[in-house]
Amino acid sequence: MVVLELNEVEQSRKDKIGELREQGIDPFGHSFGDALATAYIAEHFDELGDRTIRARGRVMAVRGHGKACFLVLADMSGRIQLYVRSDDLKEPAYDWFKKYIDSGDIIGVEGTLFVTKTREKTIAVARLWVLSKAIRTLPEKFHGLTDVEIRYRQRYVDLMVNPEVRDAFEKRSRMVSHIRTYLTERGYLEVETPMLQPIAGGATARPFVTHHNALDQDLFLRIAPELYLKRLLVGGFEKVFEINRSFRNEGIDTVHNPEFTMMELYEAYSDLDGMMSLTENLILDLVEKVTSMSQVHMGERLINFTRPFARTTFDEAMQKYAGVSLEELRDDGLARRKIAEFGIHMDKSFEYANVVNEVFDKMVEPNFIDPTFVRDYPVEISPLAKRMAEQPQRVQRFELFAGGIELANAFTELNDPMDQEERFTQQVAAKARGDDESQSMDFDYVRALQYGMPPAGGLGIGIDRLVMLLLGVESIREVILFPQLKRRESQD
Structure with a gap:
């Protein structure tokens, strides 16, 4: 023993x-x-x-x-x-x-x-x-607990001897409470949706798989609550939100933890512009009433949370920071040369959607220090968002970036069941070609859309990352009480 x-x-x-x-x-x-x-x-x-x-x-x-x-x-x-x-x-x-x-x-x-x-x-x-x-x-009183590895593994000691760490988590709690209050005061109903799901949907990510013995079937830890929340819009709820735990079987770094907290909401009869206004107002209200600091130092970066947030389009951002257009990346040979030129290592299959995502993530995203909305995404990387009427190859989607990382993702929601079924079919084909992060066909969700889902806007905010930015820390592990770590062989 x-x-x-x-x-x-x-x-x-x-x-x-x-x-x-x-x-x-x-x-x-x-x-x-x-x-x-x-x-x-x-x-x-x-x-x-x-x-x-x-x-x-x-x-x-x-x-x-x-x-x-x-x-x-x-x-x-x-x-x-x-x-x-x-x-x-x-x-x-x-x-x-x-x-x-x-x-x-x-x-x-x-x-x-x-x-x-x-x-x-x-x-x-x-x-x-x-x-x-x-x-x-x-730990020795003058130096406290400074070893980062021990701080995360033995968070109880970290909290005990480092008051500033405990203060950070108290602020996180107040931020989450403020978000909840802000939404409920505006008529949003807080709901709970399944964490164990028969189909991993609502996002492009690799899921965790488990097995339910009584049902004798595999289930997935949810990668997002999106498809269940939108089923509630079909059922007649008009404004719903969930502050939820989601799980993605991905790498661990300063902005990723396999278990994380999101806030997702959906509002019937709204759209992308409504979600943009809500996002800006919510974050600035949080800055004013909880942190009382409109400027935050994050390492050497100074982030200004002031109105209005900057705005640009996906195409403009790719041209400005990567020097390449979305159409150019459709050329397989040119795309491969650009990937090599940028020094990007492709872990995923060389699908157009994956190439676009990788170029944007590595070459564009780090440039957005002050809060910036990037909108009008290509349809290939947005299978759940509504197309733009004037540009069918673009969708009504934005992401909010600050401090060089993604904070929020929002759509005018796709409510056309035929278009949605076709996009699921394309995702299934990509999965068959080796893209294991593509989404699966969810026939029940398509069936729900066939009953009619009202036009709607949807928004997801990464709570961990938002807290990171507002506290000015550079690692997501500083705002997660018990981050995932590789297990050690002895005495863990």
């Missing part, structure tokens, strides 16, 4: 657990109510006066010797100093405290407030309880 290794100090702490139990003390404590948050104590310090108060949290540091010690107590709201003196501690005795309380322990205390000579707000501890005895030692 493999056991977690402990160093000498940690083994000593483990031994203390047995000693506490022999003394009739539960080293993993009990409930501890009527405690005040450390931030509340600091804010209402003068009002609390000489009242006896209770606080609880983790001991982050212990300093001092002899007959008195100072401790730093941390909870979710902040930190406060504790003063433990042999003359004041009622039970347990001071010597017991010195022996059994270590940094990392979770404790409850009772005492009165005072200000030290250095003007530090402090609790003079009269009583103390062990609520959870820590075996592992905290």
Whole structure:
């Protein structure tokens, strides 16, 4: 049996657990109510006066010797100093405290407030309880937890010792809550759609496959909720959204994690322009009310979230930044020369749609630092979007980019069942030629469209990436609590 290794100090702490139990003390404590948050104590310090108060949290540091010690107590709201003196501690005795309380322990205390000579707000501890005895030692206080690999694998320690990390995830939570409130106040209904799906549809991506034993059939973790949400429009709902987990069996890098969070919404009787207005208004409202910063530094890049966002077309962007037209890339020989010239390695089949996507992703997308809408996409890379009446080879689609990465994707939704069936057929043919990310035929979705889906606009926003940008961090792992990592052979 493999056991977690402990160093000498940690083994000593483990031994203390047995000693506490022999003394009739539960080293993993009990409930501890009527405690005040450390931030509340600091804010209402003068009002609390000489009242006896209770606080609880983790001991982050212990300093001092002899007959008195100072401790730093941390909870979710902040930190406060504790003063433990042999003359004041009622039970347990001071010597017991010195022996059994270590940094990392979770404790409850009772005492009165005072200000030290250095003007530090402090609790003079009269009583103390062990609520959870820590075996592992905290990282060295001056450097904290800095190893990126360990920070992601042991996020619980990262949150414990790096307050700025916890603050980032608190901000993420507020952003998601704000998005939810913003939409519900405007009449959108929040819904839930299946995560296990018989057909992986709604996006171009490689799915994760699992097997349902009772049904004896393979199912897919959803790559997008799109086709189910649009079925709801057919059923009569007019404004729906879902903040959802989606899964794509793709590589991991600074902007990709195989499990990620999206917000998708659909609005009957709207269109691409309605979605563009909604996207800009939602993001700017988020910037104003949650982050209060219209400019964000992301590494050396300065991103300006100001109205109006820039706008361009797909063709214009390809010509400007890649120096090639969409029509030129239809020539197989020229396309291969351009791919080689750009230094692009094609992992996918050499389909026109894949070539266009790769050139755009590598040569064009990184140039959009300030928020920019790119619209009027080629139909070949947009199988679920409505065609432009004046340019049938283009569709009513935009993507929003900022900081050099994609933030949002939106369509005027395709509601013609015959056109949709034909596009699914083309996707199936591409899959047969080796493009395993192409979509499958979804006959039930086509059947739903045959009942009639109202004209509609749809929008998807990558929550992880949006939080990245608004916090100014350069890796998606900094905004996902538990990012996927390669499993290690020992003690994972």
